[in-house]
Amino acid sequence: MSVAARLFDQHRETLDTALKAVRTRDHWSPFKESPSAKLHGEDAPRLGKARFDAQLGKSFDLDQPGTIGTLGAEVSPYTRQPLGITYPKSDPAALFAASRKAMSGWMKASIEERAGIITEMLFAMEKNAFENAHATMHTAGQGYVMAFSGSGANALDRGLEALVYAMKAMQDVPETASWTKRFLEPEPVSLKKRYVRVPLGPAVVICCATFPLWNAYPAMTANLMTGNPVIVKPHPTGVLPVAMAVRTCREVLEKAGYDPNLVLLAADEPLDQITIKLLEQPDCRIVDYTGSQRFGTWIENNCPGRLVFTETAGCNSVVIHSASDFGRVAHTVARAMVTFAAQMCTAPQNVFIPRSGVQTPDGTIAYDDAVEALVSAMDKIAGDNTLGPAIAAAVQADATIENVKAMTRKGAAEGNILRRSGPVSNPDYPDARTASPVLIECDAKNEDFYGEERFGPVSFVIPVDSAAEGVRLATSQARTRGAIASYLYSTDESFIDSAEPDYLAAGASLSINIDRGMPMNFMGAYSDYHVTGLNPAGNASLTDLAFVAPRFRVVQMRRPG
Amino acid sequence: MSVAARLFDQHRETLDTALKAVRTRDHWSPFKESPSAKLHGEDAPRLGKARFDAQLGKSFDLDQPGTIGTLGAEVSPYTRQPLGITYPKSDPAALFAASRKAMSGWMKASIEERAGIITEMLFAMEKNAFENAHATMHTAGQGYVMAFSGSGANALDRGLEALVYAMKAMQDVPETASWTKRFLEPEPVSLKKRYVRVPLGPAVVICCATFPLWNAYPAMTANLMTGNPVIVKPHPTGVLPVAMAVRTCREVLEKAGYDPNLVLLAADEPLDQITIKLLEQPDCRIVDYTGSQRFGTWIENNCPGRLVFTETAGCNSVVIHSASDFGRVAHTVARAMVTFAAQMCTAPQNVFIPRSGVQTPDGTIAYDDAVEALVSAMDKIAGDNTLGPAIAAAVQADATIENVKAMTRKGAAEGNILRRSGPVSNPDYPDARTASPVLIECDAKNEDFYGEERFGPVSFVIPVDSAAEGVRLATSQARTRGAIASYLYSTDESFIDSAEPDYLAAGASLSINIDRGMPMNFMGAYSDYHVTGLNPAGNASLTDLAFVAPRFRVVQMRRPG
Structure with missing residues (x-):
């Protein structure tokens, strides 16, 4: 049994429950939302903090192709001190070449294999939740509890939710069919048909400064599940949480025998941004953007030939x-x-x-x-x-x-x-x-x-x-x-x-009339649809069929038989 | 029982069978593909021809708003004589205003009511199959048998197919949910949620010269089913088959108690085309285009803020x-x-x-x-x-x-x-x-x-x-x-x-290896996916979830309860 098949078996129940959850839309989560030491063990919070501290001032270990230097300009909104972490500076064309190459092996993975591997990524990322809470605090500026859940369980839930929507959309396409029809001749014609779900191509996932992962995870899982490699572009002020996620995904892919370049980091600095260069690459086929309405609208209007999803902002x-x-x-x-x-x-x-x-x-x-x-x-x-x-x-x-x-x-x-x-x-x-x-x-x-x-x-x-x-x-x-x-x-x-x-x-x-017991603006995964796509605050609900169905297409092969 | 509910009951079995057909993808059709008098009765072919002949040289009776004159410049490829039929010349803004107005009542129709009415439209259009065969011959230039099926059963099948895909996508969204979650307080919070499927807005369906209805029907049914009114723009050389379809849809809507302006005709002439004016209307939210790759690519690149579906052409x-x-x-x-x-x-x-x-x-x-x-x-x-x-x-x-x-x-x-x-x-x-x-x-x-x-x-x-x-x-x-x-x-x-x-x-x-029994290029509804969307021949498969899911969005209402 392959690693991927084993992972699917291991996560089958989680996936089944998630599929039911997006249907009933009641609250549910397989992830731990609270940073309480009671849930995670006494040492977990301390170890996570220690790992974050140990990363400060060092080069972030990420072995990926296309590296042409180093960069990094993050400053903590809490300490106002530079984090001093450096990341690979990447050549956009080299990232897309590696991405495109990785896609061909991934195309051969079954729906179940992909789902098993991607779910494993989510649980592997959860293991970094404490470290990630500190990374999110000291880049986005979130409070500790919000950072723990907003870059942890809440974001992972949206990732799992998008994953099961993508599964649904793909499972709607049968693998094969037998077709028999009479034309003019007495003998009917029979054809065997095979329907191949083909990914659109490399996706660029552009993250925002204040919630580095909440939108990134669903975009990443929706793309990976439908077969598309992702190049993740963190906000230049919030690279660390994203880089951690990318590294974890790459480790899981490698262990499962797939090309880790299915997930790549494209970091930049505030004064030397790489986003438009990425979008201009001829191989860029999908764009998932979170950020300002101004740049989001620019992307919606200036990326012909790309499938564009945006989550921007509005006047609430x-x-x-x-x-x-x-x-x-x-x-x-x-x-x-x-x-x-x-x-x-x-x-x-x-x-x-x-x-x-x-x-x-x-x-x-x-x-x-x-x-x-x-x-x-x-x-x-x-x-x-x-x-x-x-x-x-x-x-x-x-x-x-x-x-x-x-x-x-x-x-x-x-x-x-x-x-x-x-x-x-x-x-x-x-x-x-x-x-x-x-x-x-x-x-x-x-x-x-x-x-x-x-x-x-x-x-x-x-x-x-x-x-x-x-x-x-x-x-x-x-x-x-x-x-x-x-x-x-x-x-x-x-x-x-x-x-x-x-x-x-x-x-x-x-x-x-939400006036007690919960933050009025809490959005629950598996239950709340996000952006409606009906006004200028973006076009991506994050979790509906429209968010996943256009990311892959069907190529058919038919022949007598 | 409302007319719409009765129509749903009447067509329920057809819809169920169509839903199964797109899953098994074997051949099936509820429509008659052959013009044989054995199937339709001795008189049907003659009566259809007579109705077509009676239309020649006359004004086409279509009572719709925004009419500012008449036009018509069709010439039969068979006789090389003008058909002499005149159609309403429409003011684009007035069409969109009527369209937008019609949408609000239609939004209130249930999935079942819409499905009943749209299926009824398809069967009502089938009743015109002989007349339409002549209309298609003498505008598109198709042969009689091809025109009968290509503007008849084969096109209606694609329409029904898109309709059931749209049903599937809409039924994937539950109407309501109860959500209960514990936050920090001991007492959990319970919310009732209502999910409303809201149409994107008026769609322009642009038809091609050689197959006036084959692509139009699926675009029309996909839009109507998801709640969007349609303005159908025939090719200026092939207005008659489209005008007939529009009139039939309007009659069915009116009988069912809905605003007939959910389906409008926007005819033009070769030397005074209206397409770009329609696309420029601020209320245009969806474009379904069939025609040349050059204009299709132009539309893909120049209609920001519109959802664009294209079926163009390639180098086969x-x-x-x-x-x-x-x-x-x-x-x-x-x-x-x-x-x-x-x-x-x-x-x-x-x-x-x-x-x-x-x-x-x-x-x-x-x-x-x-x-x-x-x-x-x-x-x-x-x-x-x-x-x-x-x-x-x-x-x-x-x-x-x-x-x-x-x-x-x-x-x-x-x-x-x-x-x-x-x-x-x-x-x-x-x-x-x-x-x-x-x-x-x-x-x-x-x-x-x-x-x-x-x-x-x-x-x-x-x-x-x-x-x-x-x-x-x-x-x-x-x-x-x-x-x-x-x-x-x-x-x-x-x-x-x-x-x-x-x-x-x-x-x-x-x-x-298709070398006998059927035309090598026959495409079967409920079975063959059409354009893949992966190369420059267009982006619309006509019949998959990607063709329907983005045409509506979810707006949610939540409150304690």
Whole structure:
């Protein structure tokens, strides 16, 4: 029995359960989401940290072809010190040549063999979860707990989810068929047909700075499962988590007897970026992109002949009509704005509140009081000595801090500053680049200001004549500027019913009345579809048939028989 | 019970059987492929012809919005006389406005309701099969039997096939889910989720001149099933078959209580074409194109933000290594070249024959004798008084005749003319525009000449050092210039085994040793995947998940519960 066949046997139950999970869409995961030592053993956290520390200042060991030098310019958002790690600098043409070569052997692997190997990659990556949590903290700036799950279980789940979708799409194509038809002659004609699922060709997976792996894993597994080799292009400020994943995938491939060049790293530096050179390679057939809407749209429009998937960003909104417990709503929204300095693609930016106030079972909360509740919830969360730094984490880039300053100036000129951004002091990392949200009150008419994504901890309160006006503005901006997540609070079922069609028409997925127990913007693998592809926030749901089916095609061979 | 629900009940068994057929991929059809009066009743052929005759010279009755005049410039390739039919001239913006408006009601129809209505459309269109056969003959130039099946059963089958694929993709998304997960608090969080399948938006279906409906039906059904309204743009020389289909679809929609503007006609004239204006409309979200590779590639590269499906053309090849009965091979290939003057996208163009001849059980047939056999088979088929005109049919466009002349001049200068093109006399239509194939012997090195599609009855024989060289050239041209169908003849299994990887690598579907009982280039619905999407002959297989899954997206609504 081959290694690949054995791996399939080993992971068969996981795969079967994942296939059921994407159908029932209840919560499920074969990975450990919590970094608790109870789950992993006393030593695991310490060993992971030690491995991360041991990597600092050293060359990252990755034996891959096409290396023409070294590079590396990562700086920790927590310590503000360079990580000092160097990575291979690669020749794009050589990467694609190696990629193309690796593809031919992989084409011969069966669906089961591929699935076994890729699932093994995911579990092998989980073994690095602690080391990866530190790598993600010190590149993306995430907090420890978020980094552990966001580059660990949560990302691995999305990877497994995309893998089983790709399996489904491929299994929809039978291997062979017998076909018999009468034409004009009395004797019917019989043909034997063979249907070969042929991969499109090398894929470039472009990762973002703040969530280096959450989108990368599903793109990698979707491509590998459908037979396409991947060249992973980390953000130049967040190479380490990606390089670790690439190395692990290569080790698993090698052990299973396949060419490790099915997974290659294409690292670069902020001042010498390689992305466009990769996309221009004639052999580049698929592009999976996560990052800014501007570059995402450029890729959508400028890569003819490539299959392009994008997950970018949008202008996420909260409309507050009424609430059963407004305090919880204010706390939930404030917390989502403080969390990781609103650098998540699902973080809310604009809060629409009726000028007439928010209805509750205990009477109407006046607009000013509602705003005040939001501000004080932000103050409380960001100011909490323990919770504040853990939740607010660090700001990935200096440019984001500059953006907060610029938006604050603009807000003072064009609206009212309800709350100023400030540092969130972190006793473990006194030099950490941190920021709590600025909250700007902005006129509903000033859509040029609040009506587009303002990256980082920049939030707006927009007073509206009615919650219905809020829905109209929020959904019109979702349609024209994009939105990945939208939020609505109302205790009035008829209001919710009247609002839903607007969100549907804007292609905006909606969370209603989530005010306790979980972060409002948590996205669950096997359950939540991600980007809708119906507005400018990208075209890739990450996990549906549209995300996987076009990555391979069918070539048929037919002959009498 | 609604009309739509009743239609679903009525067609449920057909749909179930079609779903099974695309899985087993054996021959099946619920439609009648033959025009035999035995199947349809004595009167049917005559009545269909009478209805076609009655339409000539009249305005085509189609009540749709946005009409700003009339147009019509069709000329029969058989009689060379104008059909004299006028159609509505439409304002593109008004068509899209009507289309967008119709979509909202259609979004509310269930999968079953949509499937019932669309299947009903297909059976309603079948009722016009005789009239449509004449409409197709006198616009596309097809022969009567081909027109009957090619705009009838064969096209309807592809339509039903795409419909059930779209059903599959949509049914893969559950309507609702319950999700329960523990976060940090002891009490788990429960959410109810609703997943709404939202159509992308209006689709433009662009039809070709020679097969007006074969590609149109699957594009129409794939779009309608996934919720998208369609604006059908016939080729300006072949409006009638398409207009008939549009009218029938509108009637079925109206009877079922849906907005008939879900299906609209956008006709034009050769000297005043509307295609680009349609594609430029901001509301155009999907493009389904059939036609030349040049315009297809332009559309692929110049419609950012639209989902583009293309079925264009390529340089189809025959490689002859050896044969159990070379006479049958020569006859089969010659017949495919004569049939409909090689205006089918699967017609072979280039025949690679080893200079050392073709091996057979009775010894080697010398190269010159093999060529001679091909020429005399062409002569025999084209020269047969009954079969010749029925098979060769008519040449759709004057430009194709000009192309044959130009290629003949070029062939005389750069190669040898093995056989000259000539008229195929047709006693029923003495003025018919007909042409038998020119056959040009061309040096293997002269790829600029034979290595691209030369539309119409232009064929090449390329002498090669070996059949392996033929495979190398044929597959290299398929990869770089495109191919929709490739053909190989060999009695040597090891030769076939060695050739297949080259075809796979070129994304070229291959028919092996088809030398009797059926046209070598017949493509069977529910069984044959069409364009592979792996070479420049287009990106749309017509019938796989990739053809349907991206036409709709999922918007989710989630809330505690």
